[in-house]
Every structure is written in C-alpha cells, then in structure tokens.
Amino acid sequence: MKFKMNRVSQLIAAGVLLGGASFAAQAEITLLKQDPQANDPLSRLDFKVGGSIRPQVINTMGGSDKGSYKNNGYDGGTRFRFTADYFLFDDIHWVGYYELGVNIPAVFDWDHHYSPGANNTTRRQLYTGFKSDTYGTLTFGQQNSIYYDVVGIKTDNWNDDMLAQAPGNGINGDYDGSYRSRKMLKYKYAAGPVDLYAAYLFSDDDYYVGSTGNNLAYKRKGGGSIGANWHIAKDLSWGAAYNVTSAEMKNRAKSDSKDYDQHILGTALTWAPGPWNFSAGGGWYHNFLATKLSDEQNYFAGNAYGIEYYASYTIPVDSYAVKSVKPYVMGDHLKYVSGRNYSRTDNGLGVNVKFAYNFSVSYEHMFTNSTDNIGDLNLVRLTYDF
The missing domain is CATH 2.40.160.10 (Porin)
Structure with missing residues (x-):
C-alpha cells in the first residue's frame, strides 16, 4: 500500500497510532519480576520491555532540502528493547539484551518519508553474558x-x-x-x-x-x-x-x-x-x-x-x-x-517539553558554519517513551 502523507499527519500517525496504544504505559514495563523461589525456575527471571517512538521533521534553511524525506517528516530513531536477567547463584546473573530499530514510514511504505533503500528494521544491539557485583x-x-x-x-x-x-x-x-x-x-x-x-x-x-x-x-x-x-x-x-x-x-x-x-x-x-x-x-x-x-x-x-x-x-x-x-x-x-x-561548527538553542503519559516534544535550531556551506536547520521531534 503506497500513499503520500503530509508532515502533520505523518507525525500524528507515527506518534499516536503506536505510541498511544497504552496511555498509562511506564518508561519500562516489567513482564516478569525476579523473586527466586525454591523449585520455580521462572521465578529467577526478570524480563522487561520498553522503547521509544520518534517521528521528526528537519528543515534546512535556504530550501536546499525541499521535498526531501527529512523535510517531509520521517522516523528519527524509533526503537524497541527487551531486557532479561536470570539469577543463577550467589550474585551471578545471566543477562541478555535486544534492541530493534524500526523505520515506521518504511514499514508502511509511506512515499517520500524515508531514505530510498532504507531497511524496515535494524538490529541496534543484541548481546548476552554474565554480571556479578563481585x-x-x-x-x-x-x-x-x-x-x-x-x-x-x-x-x-x-x-x-x-x-x-x-x-x-x-x-x-x-x-x-x-x-x-x-x-x-x-x-x-x-x-x-x-x-x-x-x-x-x-x-x-x-x-x-x-x-x-x-x-x-x-x-x-x-x-x-x-x-x-x-x-x-x-x-x-x-x-x-x-x-x-x-x-x-x-x-x-x-x-x-x-x-x-x-x-x-x-x-x-x-x-x-x-x-x-x-x-x-x-x-x-x-x-x-x-x-x-x-x-x-x-x-x-x-x-x-x-x-x-x-x-x-x-x-x-x-x-x-x-x-x-x-x-x-x-x-x-x-x-x-x-x-x-573540511571543518564544521554548530551552535544551537533548543527546548524540550515533557507531557503526561510519557510524551514529549523537542524543538532545536542549529546555526551552522561549514566548509561545504550546510545551511542552518530547524528540527522538531515528537517522542513517546514506554
């Protein structure tokens, strides 16, 4: 399914459709809480999920980016994370972590809202090992x-x-x-x-x-x-x-x-x-x-x-x-x-407003001086953390 979306509807769809799925969500959700009990292997496991949905718009002053996916509105780094901690013995724990990046416009095939050839998903992190306070x-x-x-x-x-x-x-x-x-x-x-x-x-x-x-x-x-x-x-x-x-x-x-x-x-x-x-x-x-x-x-x-x-x-x-x-x-x-x-210097001003239900909005203006004459830019990002 291919269709075009304007900048405002892109932000609303990405931030509300997925982000608003649970208005009462916490910054991280514990699905299993670790409380070791005898003869109960599952009680040793702590399992959490979380993530961040980040639609954003970047406008480069001077019009050099007119019509670009960044200027139209795109995904600024949406990710989902899964954390596991399994108590073994003494203070030894097995740990695992997986973080998946999701390019929401690419997933839904929203034209002109993602880089051509961009992957729908990206493995940001995936590791396992052992931790001990000692x-x-x-x-x-x-x-x-x-x-x-x-x-x-x-x-x-x-x-x-x-x-x-x-x-x-x-x-x-x-x-x-x-x-x-x-x-x-x-x-x-x-x-x-x-x-x-x-x-x-x-x-x-x-x-x-x-x-x-x-x-x-x-x-x-x-x-x-x-x-x-x-x-x-x-x-x-x-x-x-x-x-x-x-x-x-x-x-x-x-x-x-x-x-x-x-x-x-x-x-x-x-x-x-x-x-x-x-x-x-x-x-x-x-x-x-x-x-x-x-x-x-x-x-x-x-x-x-x-x-x-x-x-x-x-x-x-x-x-x-x-x-x-x-x-x-x-x-x-x-x-x-x-x-x-080549050299580049950026100086900027920004403001972040945090709202209820883990929503926030950021605005930034960057003054840029570079060898390749990059223009100043404005950035707006809507974030939903869970």
Whole structure:
C-alpha cells in the first residue's frame, strides 16, 4: 500500500497510532519480576520491555532540502528493547539484551518519508553474558562501545547531536568499533568510584561502501578498547577511552587493498547538579574519518578532532498535563587536520517539553558554519517513551 502523507499527519500517525496504544504505559514495563523461589525456575527471571517512538521533521534553511524525506517528516530513531536477567547463584546473573530499530514510514511504505533503500528494521544491539557485583560484567555481541559508554554518551543529549564525536562520524559505527560494535567481547568492573572497561573486537564481515558501486569494502580484522569512568561525586563524572581497530579497505574491481590502524582517543565530563546539566567532551581521530574518496589507498584522513558541549536547565511545571520545560544550548566543532580540507561548527538553542503519559516534544535550531556551506536547520521531534 503506497500513499503520500503530509508532515502533520505523518507525525500524528507515527506518534499516536503506536505510541498511544497504552496511555498509562511506564518508561519500562516489567513482564516478569525476579523473586527466586525454591523449585520455580521462572521465578529467577526478570524480563522487561520498553522503547521509544520518534517521528521528526528537519528543515534546512535556504530550501536546499525541499521535498526531501527529512523535510517531509520521517522516523528519527524509533526503537524497541527487551531486557532479561536470570539469577543463577550467589550474585551471578545471566543477562541478555535486544534492541530493534524500526523505520515506521518504511514499514508502511509511506512515499517520500524515508531514505530510498532504507531497511524496515535494524538490529541496534543484541548481546548476552554474565554480571556479578563481585566479579564485574562480561558480555558478547553487538553492544555499545566502551568509547560511547564513557565518552560519547555524555554529550549525546540533544536530537541533532553526535556531529563531531567518533561514534557519529566513522565509516560505520557498528563495524569500526566506535558505536554499537558488532562481535565485541566487553568487560566492566566497578573499582570503588571508578568503572573500568576493556573490550576485544573480533574480525567482522565486509562492509560495502554503497557510493562506489559495492566495489569498495571495509573489513575489520580485529581491535580492542580500554576506558574508565570516574564518579567524582554523585552528580559529577569524568570518562576517558581509547580504541584501536585493525582494518582493511579492499577494491574488488582492482583486486587491490590497503591496511589501516584506526585510533580514537577521547574524554568527556558531565555535571548535573539539581535541575542543571552541563557536559563537554572531545576526541582525536587517526585514520578514522573518511576523505569521501573512492580510493582504498587514501580512504581515511590521517588526523582529525572533534569537540561537543551541552548545557540545560529543567523547569518543573506539573500543570495542565505539562510535566517540565527544559531549555538548552549545545554545539560542536569537527576539524580535519590532514587528508581533507573540511571543518564544521554548530551552535544551537533548543527546548524540550515533557507531557503526561510519557510524551514529549523537542524543538532545536542549529546555526551552522561549514566548509561545504550546510545551511542552518530547524528540527522538531515528537517522542513517546514506554
């Protein structure tokens, strides 16, 4: 079934049809609550479901995006998550997590509201492992990278973000180890106020770069990460992480290839006293950002760096179905030091209004100054959390 929808009806359909299915929904729903009883294996299981539905519109000023799916209204990252925790013995638990991304307009085949060729669904995360208060947590599968856990997440606070940090700028964060890393063995241990992390990245399948006719492929051969997150105080934490990935760029048309050692090193700080939230972070990227060339011998830029900042203040309302209003300022700067003449700086203003029944609306305006003359943009997102 194909039909066109205007921007307003797209937002209403995606946000209300699915989001409004349960007005009394909680931020997360517990289907099975863990309460171990003798001779009852199921009582050891805790099982939760949750998710977020996110229709949004982006308008680039100057009309450069007129008629685009983003300008018409599209899915801004709808996801559904399933969490399992099974008590084994002492303080040892088996854990599992699955997060599915759903492109609602693509599922319903709404013309001009999703990117051509976009998948209906995407596996965002899928991992399993064991956790213990004494020995730490060991998991394997596709999961958040250490870099994102301790650095990127601290400034991942607004909608049009991650424009200058490693998880949002590599060839593909699922493959290069920077974001939701595939085939990763990850360990976390709480040493007092400091969370220590280590990970190993196994070899992965080829990732074909579509813009080059599928002749150019990225191959992760291995890698690893370390990181630490220091909880300096209840509302203050500082994190740092380093990741190295051994990769190969292959050109099937020319039977040629080149090896790259990719490095990302970053740090970030977040401070959230009362209604305030301040965060800032930055990273250095070597052989990590693409040069936008169809050349395996020069695909990655030698060096680049990025910084991000965010500050917000939450005003409680609790009246007329409005729970709170949160104005915020945010920004970033990305700069290629070698391999490509490119830089981008964004500074913006935003506001988030939370309503009853887990609905919220965000508006953002970004002032952009970039080498490729990207226009300023306006973003509106409707969110329903459950």
